[in-house]
Every structure is written in C-alpha cells, then in structure tokens.
Amino acid sequence: MKFLYNNTPIRLFLFLGVALAQVLTSCSSSTSDATTIAAGTWRAVLVTQGQQIPFLLEASEMEGKPVLYLINGEERILLDDIAQQGDSIRIGLHIFDADLIAKVEGDKMAGRLVKHDTPSYYGIPFTASRGQNYRFSENPAPATYNYAGKWEVTFADTTGKTTNAVGVFEQDQNSLTGTFLTETGDYRYLAGEVAGDKLALSAFDGNHVYLFTAVPADANSVKGEFFSGITGYRTWTATRNENAALTHADSLTFLKPGYDQLAFSFPNLEGKNVSLSDPKYKNKVVVVQLLGTWCPNCMDETQYLAPFHKENQKRGFEVIGLGFERSPEFEKAAARLLKMKERLNIGYELLVAGPADNKAAAEALPALNHVMSFPTTIIVDRKGKVRKIHTGFSGPGTGAYYEEWVTDFNNTIDKLLAEG
Template identity: 40%
Template sequence: MKKVLFTIALFCFAVSASIGQTSLTKGNWRGWLQRADGKQIVFSFTLQYSHNQPQLSIINSPEKLQVKALRITSDSISFSMPVFESAFKAKIINADSLQGEWTKGSSSKNTVLPFFASTREPARFQPVKGKAAHMLNGKYTVKFSGFRGNAGEPAIAVFKQDGSHLTGSILTPTGDYRYLDGLVTGDSLLLSTFDGVHAFLITATVKDNHQLTDGKFYSGAVVHEEWTAYKNDTATLPDLAAMYLKNKEEDKPAFSFTDIDGKQVNLSDARFKDKVVILQLMGSWCPNCMDETAFLSEWYKKNHQRGVEIIGLAYEYSTDFQRSQNSLRKFQQRFQVDYPLLITGVTVSDTLRTEKTLPLFTHIKTFPTSIILDKNGRVRKIDTGFFGPGTGDYYTHYKQEFEATISELLKEQKDITKS
C-alpha cells in the first residue's frame, strides 16, 4: 500500500510539474512564418486560459479564428486551424517564445515554413517611421507584375484607415484576399493576413493620398510580385471568371454524388423537387469558400423554409474519400452547415473537372461559384463574383443582390410544361 501511495504521489507531482512547465504567457502574441528570402509573414494571435485550459485564436481584424485542436505538453505545442489542412508544431523555448513549423496540405507537395512566435513585441507591425504621413481611405486600382512571368490579375484595393491602423482587402476577378490588417507608418504601408491558407505580406511606399509605389506582395513560401496602385473611386473588374451553359437549350443539370456521411444524394431527390436550389461549387482548401459557407449556412437556417435548398459540391485536393471527408467535416462543424456537402471525387486540379461533374457548363474558373436553379430545375443565374466580408460595401452589395434573386425566383410559379 505504501508503495502504491508513493507511486500516486510521484505521479501527481510529475503532473503538477508538467503543468507548471507548460504555462505559456497569456495575452497577445506575434507570430511569423520565415521565408527563405528573409521575408517574414507576420500575424497576430491571442492565448487565454479558461478553467485552466488554453485557448488560442488567430486575429485578423475584425476576424477571430478560434483554434480547437490545441495540445500543450511539457516542452511543445501543436494545433490545427479550425478549417483547412493547416497545422503548427513548435517547441516551447520559454513562456514567451515558440519555435517550430507550419505545414499546409496541398494537391501535391505540402508547404512547410519555419514558425516563430513571441510576446515581447506583440504588435503585428511596429510604427518605426512614426505617424502616418497620408490617409488611404477609399478604392484603388491595383496593377500586379505577375509571378514567374505570368501576367498579373487586375485588382482593386479597398482601404479603411483609422489613425495609423489600416485594414481592408484586395479584390480580383477570382476572389478577394479576405481581411488585411496592418498600419501606415510615415510613408510606408505594411499589411498581412493569415487564415491557415492565405499567408500574405504586403508592403508599399505611400507617395501621397492617391498613389502607392514600390509595392511588394509575398505569399506563402515563394510567391513574390510587385504592384502599384492609384486611387480610383470608379474602379471595376473584368469578368474573367465567367462561366456559362454550353447550350442554352440544355439548362437542367443532373448529378449524383456521395455526401460526407456516405449517403448518395441526387439532384432529382424529393428534397429538391419544386424548390429554388443553389449549387455551391467549393472546396475545403478555399478561404473564399469559407466566407461564402459562413454566409450561406446562416442564411439557409433563416430561409430554407421559404422553399430553398442548397447543395455544396466539393472539389478537393485528392480523390481520397476519407481525406476529403475529414477536411469537409471541419467546414461543416465550424459553420454548422445543415445543407448537404457532396464529395464529387474529382480534384480541383483536374483539368476535366467540369466535364466529369457538370458537363453542361463551360470551364469552372474560380471557387466559390454559385449556380442558382429555379423551381423547374433550370439554370437562372451563375455567380462567380463572390466577395466576402473583408471587402466592405462589395459584400453588402453581394448579399442584397443574392436576396433579390432568390426572392424573385420564389415568387414564380412552377411551370409544369417545363418539368
């Protein structure tokens, strides 16, 4: 008995010591991903404790991405992002310092970058040049140089500046850069974002209120582009991501895929009969799909009783069903998705992805894309222009237009001659 009590006491002491060793400093942290070219993609996160349990959240003002899968041992910390195949493993150097790696899954070779974090200078960027010399509120036309000889996408920047603090986003024909956060110090612009997939650092010289020069854009491990911008309140984007029906007479798509619970779902199922149906072309790897899913999931809960259904069609990194299922399950749980998410079994990188899944249409150029069907199951709108909450007025306009489209289709009576 004495031996047993001694063993228990020794175990309790070890656990107590372990808890003491793993107590990281709570509050604001500054993290960064170290590129081989010396550039640091910086981001902010907070670490708090609730009932002695650590809670970590990635911050992109005003977004807070709370990490669920967090594990701390005596000398290390590991956590996965709430969505995406994106995870960190790091050694605890001391209570205020971490060093390790960030790994992001892909359709081929994973991206791996050195990761560091500290509480000693928790601000995302330091105002090394003092107060902002200029104010950048408004809309700017952006010109990118392109990467590895490719022509840069046309783009629009939307900025909101409060003192030196700068937020906003960059919009392109294929999506937006979500929440950018940073500052203007002197004549320098510094912005970054990190959401598990997007890992961006953006810098520029602010020539005046109307012009940005010497811009640099760094993404992930290797992407590097140059950019310039000028203020343009009437800036627009070309519809380079447009998708169409190949034949207007063949406007009634049909498909059958397996959902994440292993059940077969057919567009002809009774659940969708005589309903307005939204087909969400998406992937669990896609940050803009995350924003659209957040919007659609909340909207569906409030509106599906009006006679609307949504079906998510997922194009994943691989044809491995379990890998796709695990990634999409994170999406479903994170955004409490009540509509079916179907695994097409066709990868996003497959050049024949459209022909294999939705052969009535021209090539799928961007994710997310929404296809809206009327009560007769016929295509009434194809929307490749989703811009998320980081884009301000663009997001507001998208939601208004979406609601107007659905409301008009719900007013229509089903035409039995077209069934």
C-alpha cells in the same frame, strides 16, 4: 546481516515509491505546461522568402480549456483544437488541414506552420511573444502618405502574366486595413501600417500567408511586392481610381449553348449518391455551391449560406455543396468536409465531387463553360433551370462589396421563391 536482510526490501520499496512519485509528478507537470498558453495578446511572426509576416493571436479560455483567436483586422477566428504533441503543442487551424506546432516557454513560443494537404512537405517557421499587440512596428514613423480609398491594381507574376484587381483601404494615421478584390475572390482581411510613406499589410487566416509592401511612385500611384506562402511572389502597381471596377461576377461563368439545367450525381459524406433531380430538391430553389475546405473565400460564403439555409428552408430553399478536395481518396475528402460541416454548422448536404482543380470541376459539370474560381455559386429555380451563376466571392472583409452581394442574393432568392 539479519537486520539488513529484513529492511532491504522496505528500503527498496520506499526508494521505488519516491522515484515513481517523482516521475508521475514530472509527467503531470509536463502535460499541464505543454498546453498552457498564458492569456493575452501574442505577436507571431512567420518567416518565409526572407520576409517576416506578422499576425496576432489572443489566448483565452473557453469552458476550462485553452483557446486562441487568429486576429486579422476585424476578424477573429476561433482555434479551439489545442493538444499536447510530445514536448510541444499542436494548434489545429480551424477548418483547414494545417497546424501550428510550437514549444511554449513562458511568454515565448517557437515552432512551425505545417500544412498536411500539399504534395510535398510544407513548413514555415514562426515565433511568438506575449504582451506585444502591434503588428509590424511598435513605434512606426508618422505616416506621410495617404493610402485610403480605392485603387486600380495590376499584379504581375515572374513570367509577366498580369491579373487585375481593385484595392480598397482605410487609413487612420499609421493604422491601415483593407483588401484586394479580384475576379476570383478577395484577399480577405488585411491589416498593417503606414510608416512614413511605406505600406505594409499582412494576413494569416490558417491557410493563406500574405505580405504586401508598397511605396509611392507619385502622389496618385504606388508600386509594391506581394509574398504568398513559401514560393508565391508577384509585383503590383496601383493608381488611385474611385471608379475602379472588375468584370461583373455574374457574367464570367455560364452554361454552354444547348443547356439550361445542371445535372450531377456525387456521393455525400456517408457515400450515398445525391442528385439535383432527387425528390428532396423538386420544386425548390436550390443553390449549388462549388467549394473546398482549403478555400478561405469558400469559408466566408458558407458562413453566410449556412444560417441563411436554416432560416429559409421552410420557404422551399435548399443548398447542395459540391466539395472539390485536395485528397483524391473519398475517406480523407469526406473527413475534411465533415469537419467543415461541424465547425460551420452546415445543415445542407456536402458531396465529394472531385479533386481541387478548376479543370476537374469543369469536367464534373460539363454544362458549364468553365470553372475559374472556388467558390462558384449556381442558382437554380423551382423548375430546375439555372438562373444565375456567380464566380468567386467578395466576403465581409470587402465591406460595401459584401453588403451589395448580400442584398442582391436575398433579392434573387426572394424573387425565385415567389415564382411558385
């Protein structure tokens, strides 16, 4: 009994030590494995409305930490906010209030896309497989129809309401890229294929989930379907037309009669009110940018304006961003705008201007006839007079249309700065 009495504590201590070591080892392995995504290309598929909407991810490392890139055509969006969440990983989706939450097991991933800024739960299941670098089909049937060129497009919703657009596509055998331009902005980078005579294009930029399909109606016209997110659905028809065009973006929004200036006062991210009449903006050429962190077209415009502002500020150029956010609470809206400011290296003021709603934006800026799109870009001269209002934005995914906007914007700013 004396022998057992003397050694029982020792045995118990050794047993507990081994058990604790196993627990710690297990926890350590779980933490390491949960955020480990093997390097390489992953083919991901979102499943919604009975459709499979594919996109590509590229896994890599940056400064010893895992990162992913969302790939749509030529676009690569960096995702570097990756963290463990229970037995899964949470992948923050750039500036957007959304995450991919997934469990990774070797070369497979399964989970869901979750948006946090919607009034009700928004979740779309997805899976991903490593080592697959095709978007729709690994071996598509040879293309038998040419979708390349410019198309005059009409979208129709389930009520019959129509929207005009211009489609611009480039095709290399099975590979198809391009976008649709509308009067309120473009559908950004679309990528996909032509298999036989069937068109399939998709995009996932962290916020928008798009799938376009189509088949020929005849040699110069097509008909198709457009699926967006959980419930969005429209049909579309298109006719080849190299002269297809939309109403000019500088003519859609304008000042009401009796106005030649813009007046507002909204809090910045620190809660201090900022106005266009503040001394900082006196005798400056100022761009007033209506934007939202939920808006990919706004992201595109900001990625141009932020470095342009930095390069031209000493010439007397300024920008004020008016943020219209999905959260009505100042703290939450300011936090979203701050994330955008930090991620896109914005050096100009962002103000919390109101809710993400066209009508609310128009009420906040009563001098405007309406607000029909985010972004809307208002150019003010050194005397405080509004000289131009541009509705929507045609981003880099539109190719020549984007280059045309860049040239026009630079010429306009140079001219106004030269007026002294």
